[in-house]
Amino acid sequence: MAKDPVCGMEAKEGKITSKYKCKTYSFCSSTCKWAFDSNPKQFVK
């Protein structure tokens, strides 16, 4: 399981993903992916 960087919940790997700076992030829902995609800097440190 991967950690959803937006809400901190466990996210199923490979289901809903987004790439940022050569890393792949997994999300619990498309809502979290949308939030990440619109401002990835807010969630990646």
Ligand SMILES: [Zn+2]
């Ligand atoms: Zn989430």
